[in-house]
Amino acid sequence: MDRSLDKILKEKLSDINLSEFNKIYYGSANCELNLKDATKCASEIHNFEVDGYSFKAAREELREPRIIRLGLIQHSIVLSTDKSINEQRLAIFDKVRKIIEVAASEGVRILCLQETWSMPFFLCTREKEAWSGFAESAKEGPSTRFLSEFAKKYEMVIISPILEIDENGVWWNTAVVINEKGEYLGKHRKNHLPSVGSFNETSYYSPGNTGHPIFQTKYAKIAVNICYGRHHALNWLMFGLNGAEIVFNPSATISEFGESFWGIEARNAAIANGFFTCSVNRVGTEMFTVNDKEITRSYYGSSYVTAPDGSRTPMLSRSKDGLLIMEIDLNLSRQVKDRWGFNMTSRLDVYVECLQNATENAI
Amino acid sequence: MDRSLDKILKEKLSDINLSEFNKIYYGSANCELNLKDATKCASEIHNFEVDGYSFKAAREELREPRIIRLGLIQHSIVLSTDKSINEQRLAIFDKVRKIIEVAASEGVRILCLQETWSMPFFLCTREKEAWSGFAESAKEGPSTRFLSEFAKKYEMVIISPILEIDENGVWWNTAVVINEKGEYLGKHRKNHLPSVGSFNETSYYSPGNTGHPIFQTKYAKIAVNICYGRHHALNWLMFGLNGAEIVFNPSATISEFGESFWGIEARNAAIANGFFTCSVNRVGTEMFTVNDKEITRSYYGSSYVTAPDGSRTPMLSRSKDGLLIMEIDLNLSRQVKDRWGFNMTSRLDVYVECLQNATENAI
Numbered sequence: 001m002d003r004s005l006d007k008i009l010k011e012k013l014s015d016i017n018l019s020e021f022n023k024i025y026y027g028s029a030n031c032e033l034n035l036k037d038a039t040k041c042a043s044e045i046h047n048f049e050v051d052g053y054s055f056k057a058a059r060e061e062l063r064e065p066r067i068i069r070l071g072l073i074q075h076s077i078v079l080s081t082d083k084s085i086n087e088q089r090l091a092i093f094d095k096v097r098k099i100i101e102v103a104a105s106e107g108v109r110i111l112c113l114q115e116t117w118s119m120p121f122f123l124c125t126r127e128k129e130a131w132s133g134f135a136e137s138a139k140e141g142p143s144t145r146f147l148s149e150f151a152k153k154y155e156m157v158i159i160s161p162i163l164e165i166d167e168n169g170v171w172w173n174t175a176v177v178i179n180e181k182g183e184y185l186g187k188h189r190k191n192h193l194p195s196v197g198s199f200n201e202t203s204y205y206s207p208g209n210t211g212h213p214i215f216q217t218k219y220a221k222i223a224v225n226i227c228y229g230r231h232h233a234l235n236w237l238m239f240g241l242n243g244a245e246i247v248f249n250p251s252a253t254i255s256e257f258g259e260s261f262w263g264i265e266a267r268n269a270a271i272a273n274g275f276f277t278c279s280v281n282r283v284g285t286e287m288f289t290v291n292d293k294e295i296t297r298s299y300y301g302s303s304y305v306t307a308p309d310g311s312r313t314p315m316l317s318r319s320k321d322g323l324l325i326m327e328i329d330l331n332l333s334r335q336v337k338d339r340w341g342f343n344m345t346s347r348l349d350v351y352v353e354c355l356q357n358a359t360e361n362a363i
Numbered sequence: 364m365d366r367s368l369d370k371i372l373k374e375k376l377s378d379i380n381l382s383e384f385n386k387i388y389y390g391s392a393n394c395e396l397n398l399k400d401a402t403k404c405a406s407e408i409h410n411f412e413v414d415g416y417s418f419k420a421a422r423e424e425l426r427e428p429r430i431i432r433l434g435l436i437q438h439s440i441v442l443s444t445d446k447s448i449n450e451q452r453l454a455i456f457d458k459v460r461k462i463i464e465v466a467a468s469e470g471v472r473i474l475c476l477q478e479t480w481s482m483p484f485f486l487c488t489r490e491k492e493a494w495s496g497f498a499e500s501a502k503e504g505p506s507t508r509f510l511s512e513f514a515k516k517y518e519m520v521i522i523s524p525i526l527e528i529d530e531n532g533v534w535w536n537t538a539v540v541i542n543e544k545g546e547y548l549g550k551h552r553k554n555h556l557p558s559v560g561s562f563n564e565t566s567y568y569s570p571g572n573t574g575h576p577i578f579q580t581k582y583a584k585i586a587v588n589i590c591y592g593r594h595h596a597l598n599w600l601m602f603g604l605n606g607a608e609i610v611f612n613p614s615a616t617i618s619e620f621g622e623s624f625w626g627i628e629a630r631n632a633a634i635a636n637g638f639f640t641c642s643v644n645r646v647g648t649e650m651f652t653v654n655d656k657e658i659t660r661s662y663y664g665s666s667y668v669t670a671p672d673g674s675r676t677p678m679l680s681r682s683k684d685g686l687l688i689m690e691i692d693l694n695l696s697r698q699v700k701d702r703w704g705f706n707m708t709s710r711l712d713v714y715v716e717c718l719q720n721a722t723e724n725a726i
Binding site for chain 2: 001005008009012013016017020021023024025026027028191192193194195196197200207211212228231232233234236237238241242258259260261264265267268271272310311339340341342344345346347348349351352354355356358359362
């Protein structure tokens with residue numbers, strides 16, 4: 001099944017009451033954006049999918065609408081993993097450049113790439129040395145330099161998840177935020193590292209030490225919850241309590257692990273915390289040879305966005321490169337909080353005590 | 364749309380690869396249970412839906428399987444809300460009795476009824492006095508007495524969500540747990556009270572003061588998260604940290620508020636915490652007259668169960684009384700935790716500090 005389940009459903013259900021279906025399944029009608037002809041043309045030439053939707057908010061008396069466009073890019077690697085690191089990286093740059101140009105021409109203001117977007121997700125191999133060339137400086141590495149140009153040229157905030165090596169030579173799984181002037185704004189290091197069966201990332205780097213930072217950009221207050229962090233409700237919660245209006249979840253995750261709840265967790269987080277969530281996952285099959293044994297991992301894409309009221313977009317393809325463009329009104333966040341009362345009724349003080357007791361009892 | 368979306372999808376998608384669809388949509392294949400002919404017969408005579416499914420777990424070397432059957436009942440009220448309280452309650456007893464008998468004959472060991480199951484959900488009216496007769500003692504009220512008989516007769520644990528009045532005359536939204544001997548085992552009072560738009564329950568009762576109790580029953584360690592509590596990740600988390608293997612979520616919720624995320628939150632909680640969740644919601648339309656103005660509320664049923672691996676059952680009907688029978692192996696809980704590592708990677712100590720700071724900063 002290469003297309004997203006959502007696309008298949010849309011086709012198969014064309015004769016039922018789609019407005020009622022959409023209300024239950026997506027939470028709202030998913031208004032499609034009118035994209036430019038040039039966008040469609042570019043997507044055909046360069047063989048990536050482009051979808052655009054918008055979430056509406058009510059008009060308010062005291063606040064103007066705060067409408068912006070977000071862009072999510074999912075892509076496969078280009079060259080096989082036995083090519084040189086430099087060749088592999090440049091080939092990805094070349095592919096992603098074309099998608100960014102389209103995002104810019106559609107007015108995208110905040111763009112998010114997938115986890116460790118400029119390299120294969122080699123962390124299944126358990127070999128660190130072979131890949132060390134992919135680790136780069138957050139402030140001045142090739143990925144940051146490459147994206148800064150676009151950020152400046154198009155006044156676009158870009159979230160660039162990379163494999164970081166810091167000044168002490170320590171590796172981290174990091175998302176760099178570049179502001180609309182092309183400057184390094186800050187970074188977040190992945191808070192929770194996967195330990196799923198025999199797959200774990202702790203051979204490469206440690207759990208993040210940057211807390212739950214909010215990046216005050218020109219367009220919105222944003223945060224980044226990297227991949228496996230989406231399984232942790234408290235991680236989402238802290239980004240919310242710290243003031244995030246949008247939380248991005250750049251990921252690299254395979255169907256064998258949890259495709260059925262890919263659509264659940266980030267959506268739940270948007271509902272629980274009253275912010276927008278943007279889920280990005282890579283596509284394609286990556287092959288590695290370790291001790292003459294082949295390891296293959298296939299990523300299922302399916303990038304999507306959820307609004308604070310729980311409405312979500314259809315997902316991008318399961319197998320194809322793609323750009324999801326989303327027009328949102330940030331005012332929706334407060335509107336939902338005021339109406340639903342989840343923040344008001346959260347009794348956080350009670351939970352501070354409960355959690356404290358629980359952690360003490362666990363020793 | 365009276366039937367569940369799930370039933371419609373099953374019919375419409377019969378020609379696609381259902382095993383791949385099920386994997387993405389439900390998380391697994393949803394094995395259907397073979398129910399007795401007498402069950403089908405009774406369900407036709409008494410006009411309720413019965414569905415049965417099972418979730419499998421792997422065989423283990425050191426532990427025997429711990430397979431039990433759960434039952435969830437969703438139902439409408441029977442008489443109009445202007446009838447006497449006693450008549451209304453007895454009519455509901457009479458309807459529910461027939462469904463319990465079927466559950467018992469199918470070997471259900473833990474049964475959960477919907478929020479305030481033996482009365483209309485009048486809390487939208489803002490009038491307290493008119494309904495005070497529905498408030499009852501947790502230990503000795505008519506609902507507990509009625510269900511105790513069945514619990515004893517069928518060695519069945521029953522969760523009975525009621526409107527409680529305590530010895531000081533204070534009301535609570537409470538779930539009573541009756542053990543398999545028909546004895547009162549304990550109770551839980553709703554931790555988070557809805558404040559959604561102009562609807563709120565605080566005119567009737569206060570947020571619960573019973574914490575996050577786990578009930579050690581003959582069959583499993585269970586907990587109850589009443590209705591609106593499902594919106595709060597920390598509420599689910601504490602039930603998990605306290606040891607729950609199954610958390611029931613008896614509810615009374617209408618389509619206008621959040622039907623699109625009914626399937627998200629309890630499912631997310633099962634995934635995040637590694638326990639089974641059982642979601643129960645009433646059906647039918649209830650009408651009240653307040654100051655000569657009619658208030659109508661329609662509940663959408665759609666009761667379902669989620670396993671710790673995120674697999675869920677199809678939902679019961681949106682409009683019809685129903686019994687969902689679920690066969691589970693409790694061993695799945697630890698199997699999933701061991702494999703996914705969410706507990707191991709949760710960094711709870713970090714969050715105690717974060718939350719403490721957040722609550723202090725909020726003053």
